[in-house]
Amino acid sequence: MDRPADENILFSRISLQGDMRNKRGLLHTIKEYYSHTEYQPTREQVEQNRYVFFGLLRCRPWMAIPAGILIQFCYGSVYAWSIFNGPINKLMTSDPNKGGAEVTFYIALGVLGITAAICGPWIETSHPRKSGIIGLVVFYSGHLTSALALYTNMISLLYFGYGFVAGIGLGIGYVSTIDAVSKWWPSARGTAAGCAVMGFGGGSLAFSAINKWLIDSTNLPMAFFALGSLNFVLMLIGIQFINPPPPGHNPDGIPMIDETEQQQNLVAPEEDQRIEKLGRNPRILGTLAADQPTLHVSLGEALRSRDYWLLYVAFLANIVFCLVIISNLPRIIDGLFGKGRKDPREPPLPAYVAVSIEGGFNMMGRVMIGLLSDFLGRKTTFLMLLATQSIVLIFIPISIHTDSFWGFLALIWTATVCYGGGFGMIPAFLADMFGSNNTSSCHGIILTAWSIASIGGGLVFSEILNHFLSHGGKPYDPVMYTVNFMWMLALAIVGFVCCLFVRASIRDRMFPALPNQILRIRIFGRVLRVMCMRNAPLSDDPQQSTRRKKFLDVEYLTKAEEQAAWEEYLALRAVQYRLMKEPNDH
Structure with a gap:
């Protein structure tokens, strides 16, 4: 039976209002999700968090660092993916240079960043052991799916298994572990985060050799099963020692007066005369310090800040070069200095050894630069990293044209130290700027730069190489590499300028x-x-x-x-x- 016209209009209005409420409800839900970013345990949970390893050991701050290193060491196996490229391509297409296995690496890092951005607030409000266990289980599932993909010769299933599934586990586990470790050491965040992230670089160093041994000892499906199982067992042990610090362990908000300034102004009366000469009132300063003024920055305010997005661009510029090089270093060495050159020869150093050593420099940069940033300041240290990478990118084409293999590797390894350093200090940088309660969320979103750098940078690099090769270029032609290094240099310079304008502290912003x-x-x-x-x-006299x-x-x-x-x-x-x-x- 047909409704009257007026009734149809009424039902249309009700339906439209319902749709609007649903849209507002979705937006409100998203806004609420990105607004509450603080772990609030009950009294019972606080008591439980005093113990680790199934309640058998008393929790100590130092325990978080070796546990974090072990977990990140296993996640760092993704950085040794380039060892699998040739064997997987050969399995899929009988040609080690064709098949698209390297795309798996780009997908995994791309999904990592997106997952970290989406799950950041949930990670911040959850127990780090809970999110950590979910991350390692998903990461292991990705390895099992990859083993099935290689057994059935399905490259699309490999993209899904290692690229998508393992990438999700990697994003959850990476953020939850690093931020949990750094929260235990509020006065040395750079060092703590750098130590935890050091494990990620160490994984690249160790798993380059482990992956090669697995490939030589067994078939590819079994290699992925063994690799995933080893990582699962080690991470399951490490996660038992990860707990959040007790309430009040981190500053409530961002202090507007540094602790060193308080000490100088409150316990050094011999400085009063010098202070008064500069026009300062020590009595006011003492009162002010006693009030402990702090600034609370919500996640929404942090993400709307121009300083956050300037730092985002600087971080992107810091990581894009080495992300591309890590997945293509064996190919570059073979084409420029090995069997792929015009006069084929064995390179002075095997490619897999060069990848392992690069992992060592990556690991060293993460802890060394994190420690350095605690003393020099985050912004100054980050500017030094970008300046060094810019200089390296200027000299790399020169080393290629002069056929200097060791000069080329020395420059690559120098840039890798800067690359690892950026990852080592970025969690502390964000905590200093926006407060410890926003660290996981801000860290998760800024890791989308990792996705952009890995997918975008990798695709641009490959497209430029394929363009030259399709127009008669040869794998040993240095022009195709020089063009890639030039756009990376331009990005590094842009990142340096953006970092200059980052107001890294409360003092700078206010x-x-x-x-x-x-x-x-x-x-x-x-x-x-x-x-x-x-x-x-020029004169007070209007006439003159x-x-x-x-x-x-x-x-x-x-x-x-x-x-x-x-x-x-x-x-x-x-x-x-x-x-x-x-x-x-x-």
Whole structure:
């Protein structure tokens, strides 16, 4: 029976309103999911977290580091994927240079970043052992699926198994482990995160040899089954020692006064005269420090910050070169220095050994740069990494044209130290900028740069090579590699400029601007200010007044000048804080 026209209109309106509510509900759910990013255990859970390894051992902060290294060591086996490329391609197509096995690596890292971005808030609000176990089980499932794919000669199933399934496990396990370790050491986050991520580089070093031994000792399906089983057992042991720190272990918010500044201003009265000469009031500073002013940054505010996205671009520029090289180094060595060159010969160092050594430098960079950033500061250290990579990319084409094998490898390994260092310090960098409660979420989203670098960078690299080869180029032609290194150099320079403009600390983000200020930037620890000085009279006499031309005034502040301006600002904030607090007290 047909409805009347008015009734049809009414039902249409109800349906439309229902659709709008569903859309608002979905958006609200997503917003809520990315808003609450703090693990809040019950009293019973806090008591349980005092013990590890099935409740048999008392939890100690140092236990998290070796456990994190062991887990990341197993996940780092993905970096030794290039050892499988030739044998898998030969199995699939009888040609070790064709078959697309290297695409699996790009898919895995691409899925890693996307998974980390999606699961970041859930990881932050969950127990790290829970998310860690889920990650390792999924990672193992990916290995089993890959073994089945190789047994049935299905490259698409290999992409799904290792690329998609193992990539999901890799994304969950990577973020949950590193962030859990770094939270135990709030005063040395760079060192703690660097030590945990060091295991990832160590996995590349060890599994290059392990993978080759498995390939030589058995068939490919059995190699993946054995590799996955070994990783599963080791990670299952390591995850039993991962617990979150107790409540209150990390600072509540981001302190606006550094601990060293508090100590200098509160326990060093002999400094009072020097402070007063700079126009600072130690009494106000003491009161302010006692109030412990902190800034709370929500995840939404962090992700809307221009500083986050500038750091995102800088991180992308830091990792793209070595991500491409890691998966293609055997091919490059063979084409330029080995059997693929115009006059075939054995390279001075086997490709798999070069990959293993590269893993060692990757591992060394992660812990060494993380430690360095605790002393030099995150931003200064990151600028050094990008500057070094830019110099390396300038000299690599020269080493190729001069046929300098060892010079080429030395440059590659230097860039690899910088690459590992970026991964080692980025969790601490984010925690310093946006608070420890946002670390997993911010870290997860910034790892999508890993996806872009691995998929985008890998595809661009391969497309340029294939373009030259399809137009008569040879595998030993250095031009195709030089073109790739040039676009990577341009990206590294862009990343360096973006990093310059990152306001890495609360002081940089809240430092008061002067009238006519058009730029403020911190360069290697000191503030550079540029002001546009408008036309002003040369004389107070209007009859004799002439106009100056517009010009720029540049100031490179000393530490004392910057400190004086900052403490004046904090004193004003302390007054505002007290005025807001007094009505509530009464």
